[in-house]
Amino acid sequence: MTIFREKIRQSIADENLQAALDANAERRRKGREAAFASIPDYPERRARAHAIKADVVARLDEYLAQFIANVEKNGILVHRAGDAAEANKIVLDITQYAVRSTGIQVDRYTSTQVDTQHAPRNILIAKSKSMVSEEINLNHALEEHGIRVVETDLGEYIVQLRGERPSHIITPAVHLRRGDVGRLFHEKLGIPYTEDIPTLTNTARRVLRDVFLTADIGVSGVNFGVAETGTLCIVTNEGNGRMVTTLPPVHVALMGIERLVPTLDDLALFLSLLPRSATGQKLSVYTSLIHSPRRGNDPDGPSERHLILLDNGRFAIRHSPLAESLYCIRCGACLNACPVFREIGGHAYGSIYPGPIGSVISCALVDPKFAYLAQASSLCGACREACPVDIDLPGLLLRVRAGHLPVISDQCSVISGEGRGLPSVVKLGLKLYRRVAASPRLFRLVLRTLGLFPLPQWIRLPAWTGWGYSKDFPRLTVRPFRARWKNVKQSIKETGKQLEREQVGKETSRQVERKQVDRETGTAVAQFTKELTALGGQAYLVSEQELPARLTEFLQSKGVERVQADESVAKYITGILAVREPDPTIRAGVTGVLVGIADTGSLVLVGGRGRPLTASLLPEIHVVVLKTSQILPTVADALCRPEVREAAAGVIVTGPSRTADIEMTLTLGVHGPGELHVFLIDDSTSG
Numbered sequence: 106m107t108i109f110r111e112k113i114r115q116s117i118a119d120e121n122l123q124a125a126l127d128a129n130a131e132r133r134r135k136g137r138e139a140a141f142a143s144i145p146d147y148p149e150r151r152a153r154a155h156a157i158k159a160d161v162v163a164r165l166d167e168y169l170a171q172f173i174a175n176v177e178k179n180g181i182l183v184h185r186a187g188d189a190a191e192a193n194k195i196v197l198d199i200t201q202y203a204v205r206s207t208g209i210q211v212d213r214y215t216s217t218q219v220d221t222q223h224a225p226r227n228i229l230i231a232k233s234k235s236m237v238s239e240e241i242n243l244n245h246a247l248e249e250h251g252i253r254v255v256e257t258d259l260g261e262y263i264v265q266l267r268g269e270r271p272s273h274i275i276t277p278a279v280h281l282r283r284g285d286v287g288r289l290f291h292e293k294l295g296i297p298y299t300e301d302i303p304t305l306t307n308t309a310r311r312v313l314r315d316v317f318l319t320a321d322i323g324v325s326g327v328n329f330g331v332a333e334t335g336t337l338c339i340v341t342n343e344g345n346g347r348m349v350t351t352l353p354p355v356h357v358a359l360m361g362i363e364r365l366v367p368t369l370d371d372l373a374l375f376l377s378l379l380p381r382s383a384t385g386q387k388l389s390v391y392t393s394l395i396h397s398p399r400r401g402n403d404p405d406g407p408s409e410r411h412l413i414l415l416d417n418g419r420f421a422i423r424h425s426p427l428a429e430s431l432y433c434i435r436c437g438a439c440l441n442a443c444p445v446f447r448e449i450g451g452h453a454y455g456s457i458y459p460g461p462i463g464s465v466i467s468c469a470l471v472d473p474k475f476a477y478l479a480q481a482s483s484l485c486g487a488c489r490e491a492c493p494v495d496i497d498l499p500g501l502l503l504r505v506r507a508g509h510l511p512v513i514s515d516q517c518s519v520i521s522g523e524g525r526g527l528p529s530v531v532k533l534g535l536k537l538y539r540r541v542a543a544s545p546r547l548f549r550l551v552l553r554t555l556g557l558f559p560l561p562q563w564i565r566l567p568a569w570t571g572w573g574y575s576k577d578f579p580r581l582t583v584r585p586f587r588a589r590w591k592n593v594k595q596s597i598k599e600t601g602k603q604l605e606r607e608q609v610g611k612e613t614s615r616q617v618e619r620k621q622v623d624r625e626t627g628t629a630v631a632q633f634t635k636e637l638t639a640l641g642g643q644a645y646l647v648s649e650q651e652l653p654a655r656l657t658e659f660l661q662s663k664g665v666e667r668v669q670a671d672e673s674v675a676k677y678i679t680g681i682l683a684v685r686e687p688d689p690t691i692r693a694g695v696t697g698v699l700v701g702i703a704d705t706g707s708l709v710l711v712g713g714r715g716r717p718l719t720a721s722l723l724p725e726i727h728v729v730v731l732k733t734s735q736i737l738p739t740v741a742d743a744l745c746r747p748e749v750r751e752a753a754a755g756v757i758v759t760g761p762s763r764t765a766d767i768e769m770t771l772t773l774g775v776h777g778p779g780e781l782h783v784f785l786i787d788d789s790t791s792g
């Protein structure tokens with residue numbers, strides 16, 4: 106606690122950090138507001154998301170069994186890890202196995218724990234952002250065994266180069282300014298000092314491209330696992346998530362057991378909330394949907410996929426008063442909304458899960474000592490208001506403060522030893538308060554009695570309380586709480602009745618979304634074009650007859666001499682060499698798509714014979730051929746297509762690759778293509 110206080114003081118005194126945090130919070134708030142404005146039914150979606158997660162957590166064993174059965178049926182190897190040590194060991198074992206099966210050369214033996222014949226000395230792991238891997242301290246465990254791990258998300262790469270851990274669950278380098286990154290790249294990567302963000306981003310792209318192309322194993326997190334199909338859904342903006350799950354011969358996915366949704370329809374709902382809440386986007390640039398390793402005719406993808414399902418205290422939380430914290434989808438919105446986080450930043454918390462949600466789960470998932478973090482809250486309720494799953498964060502924080510902590514044991518029992526670890530004077534105070542607060546009559550009486558003796562103005566709390574140091578003591582309320590509560594109760598009743606009325610004849614959210622699209626834009630094509638353009642993509646309406654000439658003219662204008670193309674569009678490419686195999690020197694990829702999505706301006710690509718997913722990933726320019734009849738209204742409609750669940754892997758592409766990891770400044774073309782061009786074949790009049 107003393108160290109925590111010291112860190113708070115340091116953070117508040119750090120002007121650089123304060124400026125970075127202010128800029129982040131303000132931009133995130135504005136982006137979020139704009140993104141949610143496009144879904145007027147947000148309150149209903151939020152309530153539905155809460156109900157779905159409540160159901161998942163209540164029936165976790167059932168959903169897990171269904172999910173595991175489907176993942177295994179799809180050909181992915183599933184491993185269960187009880188705690189961090191077990192999870193790390195599984196990754197090491199997989200690495201050893203990869204050494205044997207892929208013939209990677211080993212230099213020398215470096216550890217007493219690893220099989221001497223197969224010590225993975227030279228192995229390179231490319232990793233995309235995963236909070237679970239931070240939770241188990243995976244990098245450290247691997248590096249101890251001589252394995253090189255490179256973080257490939259730009260923000261994560263920056264903090265890794267600095268020898269730090271992420272300071273925010275969505276924006277790992279939020280605490281840094283462009284000058285910090287400029288100095289870092291100058292020192293570590295040898296480039297001349299610059300504060301130019303595109304130059305810094307391009308440098309990272311260049312360095313990390315080599316890592317993607319030579320990595321032996323790709324490690325990723327999982328945002329959602331779909332129980333009914335065994336789908337692993339991973340969302341990223343830069344394209345690094347796609348790289349590490351597509352290019353290396355082995356892919357290892359790490360997932361907390363609570364990250365499940367029952368169906369693809371539920372996934373569509375959560376995809377409408379997570380990116381909006383996290384980064385203010387309707388959809389992240391790349392939503393990967395993974396089902397299996399590369400199959401016989403697939404042109405790309407890893408030949409081996411593993412899924413590690415991590416408990417590490419989650420089952421214990423599920424049986425504790427903190428169960429609601431398992432509904433969290435790690436969007437980071439509560440961090441940005443929290444006045445405490447906005448003052449002190451993520452590193453001051455000491456846990457890899459900072460902010461309001463971190464103050465609840467850190468004591469259960471990372472270290473019980475983090476129970477004190479629950480004090481780092483003003484209980485203003487801003488976190489709950491921001492949460493897209495409507496988690497009662499203030500309530501959970503109070504439970505942690507009261508000592509209702511889950512205890513991890515063989516039986517996953519829960520100790521509700523109130524006040525565990527608190528000073529006895531505080532325990533006594535809490536005991537008295539509970540006695541009084543449990544009886545409305547006694548509570549009223551005590552309040553009235555205390556009201557007879559108002560505190561004189563000159564009374565100040567002692568300095569050690571922190572009040573008056575970095576925060577103002579709240580003013581005494583003009584209207585008593587009970588009077589205000591009566592009004593609130595009345596308005597809750599009225600809102601409840603209103604909601605009941607609205608529930609009558611309620612349409613599914615997909616129907617509502619469809620109507621929104623039609624009402625607002627007139628046609629799905631117009632909506633698609635509008636959304637794509639807003640994202641930085643380009644659309645060109647052409648007839649099928651004129652497409653070959655237009656496509657050739659376009660590629661030549663970009664100086665492209667060779668393209669990587671999929672089978673479905675090869676017939677449109679004339680006068681330019683088209684190849685199927687991935688080649689990092691090729692500047693443009695031309696692909697067809699399964700469908701387009703009007704609501705988000707997205708394109709759905711599925712891998713398979715003749716359809717290399719690398720064509721939409723490795724080149725700097727991605728050109729798409731799409732028929733207007735292929736455009737569907739919503740993400741949920743696209744996910745209904747059987748091809749999505751049948752493919753080994755697919756992706757929803759929503760604009761060019763992007764990042765805002767340095768000072769929240771948008772830069773296009775990080776790891777994936779920086780340009781996205783869609784040739785729309787108008788087939789509205791044909792048969």
Ligand code: SF4
Pocket residue numbers: 432433434435436437438439440462488491492493494495496498
């Ligand atoms: S608690 Fe809610 S707001 Fe905070 S990260 Fe989780 S889902 Fe987002």
